Amino acid sequence: MTWVLENLDLLGSRLLAHVLQAIPPILLAFVLSLPIAKLIAVRGWLRTSLTAGAGLLYAIPSLPLFIVLPLFLGTSIRSPLNIVVALTIYGLALMVPSASEALRAVSGDTLRAATAQGYAPLQRFWQVELPLAGPALVAGLRVLAVSTVSLVTVGGVLGVPSLGMLFIDGFQRGILEEILSGIVLTVALALLLDLLIVLGARVALPWARTPRRKGARA
Amino acid sequence: MTQLLEALAWIADPTRWSGPGSIPVRLLEHLWYTLLGVGIAALVAIPVGLLVGHTRRGRGPVVALSGAARALPTLGLVTLFGLWLGIGLTAPVLAFVILAIPSLLAGAYSACEAVDPRTVDAARAQGMTEWQILTRVEVPLGLPLLIGGVRLAAVQVVATVMLASYIGNGGLGRFIFLGLNLSDYPQMLGGSILVVALALVIDLALRLVERLTAPRGAART
Numbered sequence: 001m002t003w004v005l006e007n008l009d010l011l012g013s014r015l016l017a018h019v020l021q022a023i024p025p026i027l028l029a030f031v032l033s034l035p036i037a038k039l040i041a042v043r044g045w046l047r048t049s050l051t052a053g054a055g056l057l058y059a060i061p062s063l064p065l066f067i068v069l070p071l072f073l074g075t076s077i078r079s080p081l082n083i084v085v086a087l088t089i090y091g092l093a094l095m096v097p098s099a100s101e102a103l104r105a106v107s108g109d110t111l112r113a114a115t116a117q118g119y120a121p122l123q124r125f126w127q128v129e130l131p132l133a134g135p136a137l138v139a140g141l142r143v144l145a146v147s148t149v150s151l152v153t154v155g156g157v158l159g160v161p162s163l164g165m166l167f168i169d170g171f172q173r174g175i176l177e178e179i180l181s182g183i184v185l186t187v188a189l190a191l192l193l194d195l196l197i198v199l200g201a202r203v204a205l206p207w208a209r210t211p212r213r214k215g216a217r218a
Numbered sequence: 219m220t221q222l223l224e225a226l227a228w229i230a231d232p233t234r235w236s237g238p239g240s241i242p243v244r245l246l247e248h249l250w251y252t253l254l255g256v257g258i259a260a261l262v263a264i265p266v267g268l269l270v271g272h273t274r275r276g277r278g279p280v281v282a283l284s285g286a287a288r289a290l291p292t293l294g295l296v297t298l299f300g301l302w303l304g305i306g307l308t309a310p311v312l313a314f315v316i317l318a319i320p321s322l323l324a325g326a327y328s329a330c331e332a333v334d335p336r337t338v339d340a341a342r343a344q345g346m347t348e349w350q351i352l353t354r355v356e357v358p359l360g361l362p363l364l365i366g367g368v369r370l371a372a373v374q375v376v377a378t379v380m381l382a383s384y385i386g387n388g389g390l391g392r393f394i395f396l397g398l399n400l401s402d403y404p405q406m407l408g409g410s411i412l413v414v415a416l417a418l419v420i421d422l423a424l425r426l427v428e429r430l431t432a433p434r435g436a437a438r439t
Contacts, residue, residue: 059418060417063413164293171301
């Protein structure tokens with residue numbers, strides 16, 4: 001405990017760096033996944049091939065991706081930008097299949113009814129399709145946020161400052177408290193983001209508040 | 219792109235294909251650790267998952283557990299156990315097992331859950347015991363999902379084995395960390411290519427097993 005109290009500054013700066021590397025990929029992957037999902041949701045062959053591709057991409061371990069990417073980005077291997085791009089790619093691999101499923105689950109009858117009522121295509125997407133797909137999109141976003149926060153730590157082995165550096169530094173210097181505080185802060189940050197997403201969804205999607213019983217839709 | 223060529227030349231160098239610490243040795247170490255981690259985790263997680271799926275009890279805690287496990291940083295566990303338990307196989311294998319359990323649990327219980335309850339009731343009406351229902355109806359029908367859980371666990375462990383090289387274990391991650399220490403980018407890149415290839419081969423092989431174990435005649439979703 002004394003180590004933690006003596007190093008609050010270090011923990012704070014690592015946490016801040018971690019947040020700055022985790023938030024952009026989460027937002028980018030979520031926002032970019034929506035148009036891609038919309039594009040592929042109605043095209044069967046494109047959806048199956050992209051979903052399969054995303055599955056394979058997700059099988060690639062993160063560290064090799066961090067190492068290979070600078071070849072294409074021209075960044076240094078220790079650049080946070082490199083981490084952000086890599087994690088956005090992972091986020092898309094996770095989010096695109098989940099978002100396309102969410103959009104596909106919206107009833108076609110409802111969409112046709114909206115068209116019949118005079119909704120223009122773009123208006124229908126924003127005002128009918130997206131809100132109805134909302135709860136399933138939020139479920140995908142939660143998985144995306146939690147796994148991204150955890151993946152940022154891997155950059156620590158390359159020397160990119162984040163909570164992951166606490167593991168490396170703690171291991172090299174034999175400070176158990178440092179590693180433990182890194183783990184606790186990573187998990188706490190993931191759970192906090194998860195909680196914020198759940199609360200945000202409650203405000204944005206008030207109709208989804210009553211938990212639907214399993215199978216009630218069938 | 220010259221760096222990519224250098225990395226390929228690094229892999230192709232015949233001196234790296236024989237002797238201690240060569241690519242085949244590291245590859246076998248990597249596979250062995252993965253098998254050990256997934257195997258031990260499967261012994262624990264698959265029976266528990268099947269029990270949860272069959273009885274439909276305890277689903278809440280299991281789902282919560284697999285959700286929470288996603289937040290656990292793998293590198294943190296590896297370094298924590300490494301420091302705690304010292305050099306040897308115990309520390310990394312413990313981390314592999316912990317990280318493999320959630321996917322295996324989820325795969326096993328969803329394998330049972332995905333079976334149509336009417337099919338299970340029909341089996342029960344025909345006089346099958348609960349054990350027979352599990353082994354002759356639920357497991358055969360849900361096998362692709364069970365294997366899917368094994369696949370996710372294996373991919374996760376392959377990545378973790380790579381990180382465990384950092385605390386002094388073998389495996390293909392050695393090349394990456396050696397390259398990192400020497401600022402030898404071709405070696406890092408070469409090691410990375412090998413790890414990616416291994417992960418993809420394991421993923422594709424288990425996807426194939428998933429296809430092959432899909433029960434004939436059952437509707438594929």
